[in-house]
Amino acid sequence: MRLRLVSLGAALTSCALLATACSSAEPIDAETDEEGRLIVDGEVIAEAELYEAALEEGKVTLYTAYLEDVAQQFTDEFTQQTGIEVEFVRLTPTQLQERAIAEGGSNLLGADVIQTSDPLNNTELVDAGVIKCEVLDDRLTETIDEEYLDPEGCAYPATVSTMVIAYNTTALGDTAPPETWQDLLKPEYKGKIGVLIAGVGGSAWSNFMFLRNEFGVEYWEDLAAQDVTIQTSSANLGPQVERGEIPIGIVSASTGMAAKEKGAPVDFVLPSDGLAVYGTYTLLSEPSVVSDPHPNAAKLFRDWLFSKAGQASVSAANGGAWGVRTDLPAPDGLPAYSDLPMVILDLDQWRTVQEDWVAEWNTIFGYQES
Amino acid sequence: MAVNLTAHTARAKRISPVVILGAILAIIVILPVGILILTSFLDSPPRPGSPLGNLTLENYRALWGRGTANAALNTLIASTFGCLGALIIGGTLAWLAARTDTPAPWLIHLAGFMPLFISLLVAALAWSLLASPQAGYLNTILSDLGIDWNLNVYSLPGMIGIFALYYSPYAYILISSGLTVMNPEMEESAQVHGAKRFLVLRKVTFPLLTPAIIAAALLIFVLIAENFDVVQILGVPNGTETLSTRIYNLTVSYRPNHNQAAAVGATLMAVVFVVVFFQNRVLKRNDFATVTGKGYRPRKQSLGKWRWLALAGTILYLLVAVVLPMLALLQSALRESQYVGSIADMVDLSVLTTAQFERMLARDTFYLGLRNSMIVSFGAATLGGLLFFAIAFVVNKTNIPGRHLLSYVAVMPLAIPALVVGLGFLWTWTRSPIPLYGTVFILILASITRFLPQGYQGMSAGLSQIGRDLEDSAYVHGATRARAARSITLPLVRTGVGATMFLIFILAFRELSTTLLLFTTKTQTLSILIYHQWDNGSWQSVSCLALIFSGVLLIVGLLGRALLGLGKT
Numbered sequence: 001m002r003l004r005l006v007s008l009g010a011a012l013t014s015c016a017l018l019a020t021a022c023s024s025a026e027p028i029d030a031e032t033d034e035e036g037r038l039i040v041d042g043e044v045i046a047e048a049e050l051y052e053a054a055l056e057e058g059k060v061t062l063y064t065a066y067l068e069d070v071a072q073q074f075t076d077e078f079t080q081q082t083g084i085e086v087e088f089v090r091l092t093p094t095q096l097q098e099r100a101i102a103e104g105g106s107n108l109l110g111a112d113v114i115q116t117s118d119p120l121n122n123t124e125l126v127d128a129g130v131i132k133c134e135v136l137d138d139r140l141t142e143t144i145d146e147e148y149l150d151p152e153g154c155a156y157p158a159t160v161s162t163m164v165i166a167y168n169t170t171a172l173g174d175t176a177p178p179e180t181w182q183d184l185l186k187p188e189y190k191g192k193i194g195v196l197i198a199g200v201g202g203s204a205w206s207n208f209m210f211l212r213n214e215f216g217v218e219y220w221e222d223l224a225a226q227d228v229t230i231q232t233s234s235a236n237l238g239p240q241v242e243r244g245e246i247p248i249g250i251v252s253a254s255t256g257m258a259a260k261e262k263g264a265p266v267d268f269v270l271p272s273d274g275l276a277v278y279g280t281y282t283l284l285s286e287p288s289v290v291s292d293p294h295p296n297a298a299k300l301f302r303d304w305l306f307s308k309a310g311q312a313s314v315s316a317a318n319g320g321a322w323g324v325r326t327d328l329p330a331p332d333g334l335p336a337y338s339d340l341p342m343v344i345l346d347l348d349q350w351r352t353v354q355e356d357w358v359a360e361w362n363t364i365f366g367y368q369e370s
Numbered sequence: 371m372a373v374n375l376t377a378h379t380a381r382a383k384r385i386s387p388v389v390i391l392g393a394i395l396a397i398i399v400i401l402p403v404g405i406l407i408l409t410s411f412l413d414s415p416p417r418p419g420s421p422l423g424n425l426t427l428e429n430y431r432a433l434w435g436r437g438t439a440n441a442a443l444n445t446l447i448a449s450t451f452g453c454l455g456a457l458i459i460g461g462t463l464a465w466l467a468a469r470t471d472t473p474a475p476w477l478i479h480l481a482g483f484m485p486l487f488i489s490l491l492v493a494a495l496a497w498s499l500l501a502s503p504q505a506g507y508l509n510t511i512l513s514d515l516g517i518d519w520n521l522n523v524y525s526l527p528g529m530i531g532i533f534a535l536y537y538s539p540y541a542y543i544l545i546s547s548g549l550t551v552m553n554p555e556m557e558e559s560a561q562v563h564g565a566k567r568f569l570v571l572r573k574v575t576f577p578l579l580t581p582a583i584i585a586a587a588l589l590i591f592v593l594i595a596e597n598f599d600v601v602q603i604l605g606v607p608n609g610t611e612t613l614s615t616r617i618y619n620l621t622v623s624y625r626p627n628h629n630q631a632a633a634v635g636a637t638l639m640a641v642v643f644v645v646v647f648f649q650n651r652v653l654k655r656n657d658f659a660t661v662t663g664k665g666y667r668p669r670k671q672s673l674g675k676w677r678w679l680a681l682a683g684t685i686l687y688l689l690v691a692v693v694l695p696m697l698a699l700l701q702s703a704l705r706e707s708q709y710v711g712s713i714a715d716m717v718d719l720s721v722l723t724t725a726q727f728e729r730m731l732a733r734d735t736f737y738l739g740l741r742n743s744m745i746v747s748f749g750a751a752t753l754g755g756l757l758f759f760a761i762a763f764v765v766n767k768t769n770i771p772g773r774h775l776l777s778y779v780a781v782m783p784l785a786i787p788a789l790v791v792g793l794g795f796l797w798t799w800t801r802s803p804i805p806l807y808g809t810v811f812i813l814i815l816a817s818i819t820r821f822l823p824q825g826y827q828g829m830s831a832g833l834s835q836i837g838r839d840l841e842d843s844a845y846v847h848g849a850t851r852a853r854a855a856r857s858i859t860l861p862l863v864r865t866g867v868g869a870t871m872f873l874i875f876i877l878a879f880r881e882l883s884t885t886l887l888l889f890t891t892k893t894q895t896l897s898i899l900i901y902h903q904w905d906n907g908s909w910q911s912v913s914c915l916a917l918i919f920s921g922v923l924l925i926v927g928l929l930g931r932a933l934l935g936l937g938k939t
Binding site for chain 1: 415417418419420437502503504505506602603606607608609611615616618619621625626628706707708709710711735793796797800801807808886887889890891892894902903904905906907908909
C-alpha cells in the first residue's frame with residue numbers, strides 16, 4: 001500500500017519534470033554586430049567583452065519587488081533579447097530587505113541583482129555591505145532624468161510611479177467622481193473612500209508625505225473625518241474598488257490601470273494638484289557576498305534595464321509606470337511624464353520625519369493606537 | 371501504576387531517548403526560538419554579519435499601552451468564542467461519526483476534514499466575496515430577490531464564525547483519535563444502569579475525552595490568537611484590531627521592528643507554557659486510560675429519528691463551510707473583472723471563461739510549485755510524523771526522567787506567530803555550518819518545526835487513551851521500548867497516527883509564512899504561488915489556484931483513505 005503511494009508520488013514528480021522539460025520558451029533572438037557587441041533595436045547594450053563574459057556565466061539571479069507577473073514578463077523579454085537566463089524570486093520590500101541582509105551577512109546572498117522600492121532600504125543595504133556601487137556608463141546616464149541619477153551609482157530607479165484616485169463608476173452611481181486631492185474632502189464622498197496605511201511601503205507613504213507637505217496636517221485630519229476605510233495592503237484595496245465594495249480608492253497607478261483593463265467599471269484620475277513620485281530601484285549585489293555570483297551578467301542586466309528596450313519592457317510589464325529615460329514615449333494609457341505635476345520628495349526630510357509622521361498618521365486615522 | 375522495569379533498566383546503558391530527542395529538538399526548535407527570545411532583549415535584529423545590538427527591556431515596555439489592551443481584548447474574545455465554536459462543531463462531528471448510527475459516516479468524516487483544505491487566507495477571501503456588505507455575492511442575491519437582509523462578514527462575529535468553521539477540523543481529528551481508541555465499556559455499563567444518552571455523554575464520554583479536548587482547545591485557541599490573514603482581510607477595514615495585526619505592523623510593514631515582534635512572541639510563549647503546565651497536571655492526576663489488555667468492540671449508539679437531523683446538520687455544515695466558499699471561488703475564477711452587480715451577472719456566460727485556469731495550468735512555475743509542495747508535505751508528514759510519535763510516546767508512555775521538558779519544547783513553536791518564527795529560521799539557518807539554506811530540505815525542516823505542536827498534540831491525544839498494561843507486559847517479556855512502541859502501541863493508535871500525519875501533510879502543503887523567508891526560485895511551493903497572485907491583487911488567479919489547490923488535497927485525501935485506510939473507524 002505504501003508502495004502505491006510512492007509510485008503515485010513518482011508519477012506526479014515525473015509529470016512535473018516532464019512539464020518543465022517540455023516548456024515552450026520564447027525563441028532567443030539576440031543580435032550582435034560585426035564587432036560582437038550586443039544590439040537591441042539598434043542600440044548597443046553591451047560591449048563584446050562584457051557580452052561574452054555574461055554569456056559564459058549564462059544566467060543572472062534576481063530578488064525583485066516587482067510583482068511576480070511583471071517580473072516574469074520583463075525577464076522573459078530580457079532572455080529573449082540577450083540569450084541570458086534570469087532566475088528571480090519575488091519578495092515584498094520588507095521580506096527582501098531582511099533576506100538580503102541576513103544572507104549577505106553569511107555570504108549566502110542568492111541574488112546578483114536586487115530590485116526594491118524604498119530609498120531608505122537602499123541606504124541600509126549599502127551600509128550592510130551587500131551592494132556594489134558602480135556608476136552607470138555615460139551613454140546611459142546621459143539619457144536619464146537627472147533627478148534619478150545616483151552620483152555614487154548604488155541605486156537607480158528603473159521605473160517610477162505614483163498614486164492615483166481610482167473609482168468604481170457603477171458604485172458611485174450619479175455622483176461625479178473626484179478629480180483632485182482636495183476633491184476627496186467633499187461631503188459627497190464621505191464613507192466612500194479607502195486608503196492604504198501610511199506605514200505600508202514607499203508608495204502609500206510617499207503619497208501621504210506629499211499631501212502633508214502640500215496641504216498641511218489639516219488635510220490628513222479632514223480626510224480622516226471622511227470616515228475612510230483602512231486597508232493594510234494594495235492586494236486588498238485594489239480588488240475592493242474593482243468589486244465596488246469600496247467606491248473610491250487611493251491606489252497605485254498600475255493597480256488602477258489593471259482594474260480598468262480587466263473590464264471592470266473602474267476608471268482613475270491623476271490629480272492635477274500634485275503627484276508624489278516613488279521609484280523601484282535596481283542595485284547590484286557585491287559579488288563577494290553572493291553564494292553563486294554572475295557579476296558580468298548582472299552588469300549587463302542592469303545596463304539593459306536602462307536601455308530603451310529595457311525601459312520600454314519594464315514599464316509596459318508593470319503598467320502604470322514611467323521609465324526614467326528622457327527619450328521615451330509616454331507609456332500606454334498614461335500621459336507623458338513631463339506633462340504631469342510630478343513632485344520628487346526630499347530624501348533627507350523623508351529620513352527625518354517618517355517615523356514620527358507615521359505614528360501621527362496612525363493616531364489621526366485611528367489605526368493601531370498605541 | 372509503575373510496573374517494575376528492572377529487567378528493562380538492567381539492559382546495556384543506552385543513551386536516554388529523552389537526550390536524543392532533546393538534541394534534535396534543540397537544533398530545530400530551541401535554536402530558532404532562542405534567537406527570537408534573544409532578539410526580544412536587543413535593540414536590533416541579530417542578523418549574521420551584523421554587530422549584536424544592545425540589551426534593552428524597551429521592547430517589553432512598549433507592549434503595555436491602551437491600544438494593546440484593546441487588541442488583547444479582541445483577541446481574547448475571538449479566540450475564546452472561536453475555540454468554543456470549533457470544539458462544538460468538531461467534537462459533535464467526531465462523536466456522530468465514531469459513536470452513533472448516523473447514516474453515511476463517510477460524509478461526516480468528510481465534513482470533519484474538508485475545511486482543512488481551505489487555508490484561512492482563502493477562506494477569508496471566499497467569505498469576503500460572499501458576504502462583504504456592498505458587493506458580496508450573497509448580498510447581491512438577497513437584494514435581487516427583494517429580501518431586506520444584509521450579511522456583513524467584516525465584523526468580529528463574522529471573524530469568529532470563520533474561525534469556528536475552519537479550525538473545527540483540529541477538534542475533529544483530535545477528538546476522533548480519542549474516541550476511536552476509547553473503550554466503550556464504560557459508556558455501555560452506564561447505559562445498562564439506565565443512564566440516558568446525554569447523561570452518558572456528560573458523565574462518561576466527555577470526561578474521558580478530556581485529554582483530547584484540552585489538546586484541541588489549546589491548539590485552536592493559540593492558532594486563532596495568532597491568525598493574521600482573517601483579521602487583515604475582515605477585521606482591519608472596520609477597525610477591529612487584534613494582537614496579530616499588531617505583530618503584522620511590527621514585522622511586515624514598512625519599517626519593521628523585529629525586536630518588538632519577538633517580545634510579543636516571547637510573551638505569548640510564556641502564556642502557552644502556563645497552559646501546558648496545567649494541561650500536564652490534569653493529565654497526570656487522572657487516569658484516562660481506557661484501552662487495556664481486555665478486548666472490546668466499539669458499539670454504535672442508536673439515535674433513533676434524531677440521526678436524520680444529525681445527517682441534515684452535517685450536510686448543512688458541509689454546504690456552509692465548503693460548498694459555498696468553493697462556489698464563490700469558482701465565480702471569481704471564471705471572470706476577469708471581479709465586478710458583479712446582479713444575479714444575472716453571475717450567470718452571464720459571455721463573461722465567464724476558463725481562460726485563467728488554462729493559463730495557470732500552462733505555467734512551468736505551477737508544476738514546479740506542485741512538485742515542491744508535494745515533496746515538502748510528504749517529508750514533513752513522514753519524517754515529522756516519526757519525530758512527533760517518538761516524542762509523544764516518550765512523554766506519555768514512559769517514566770524516563772526529564773520527559774516533561776520535551777512536552778514544553780514541543781509546544782514552543784505554537785506560541786510564536788508564524789511571521790516571527792520565519793525570522794528565527796532565517797537567522798539560524800543562514801549561520802548554520804551545514805549547508806541546508808536554500809534547499810528544499812530546509813523547507814521540510816521548517817515545516818516540521820512549525821507543526822511540531824500540532825503533531826505532538828495529535829499523537830498524544832490517542833496515546834493517553836491506552837493503558838500502560840499492554841506495553842508493560844511487553845517489557846516484562848523482554849521487548850525494548852522501541853519494539854513495544856512499534857508492535858503494541860502503534861497498531862492501536864494507527865488511526866490517530868494516520869490522521870495526525872495527514873493533518874501535518876495538509877498543514878505543510880498550506881504553509882506559507884515560514885517558507886516565505888526561505889524559498890528560492892527552485893524551491894517555490896504552490897502556496898507561495900498563491901501568495902504572489904494575492905499580492906498582485908489578482909483575486910481571479912488566487913481563486914483559480916485555490917480551487918486547484920483544494921482539488922489536489924482532496925485527491926490526496928481520498929487516496930490516503932483508499933490506500934492507507936486513513937480515517938476508517
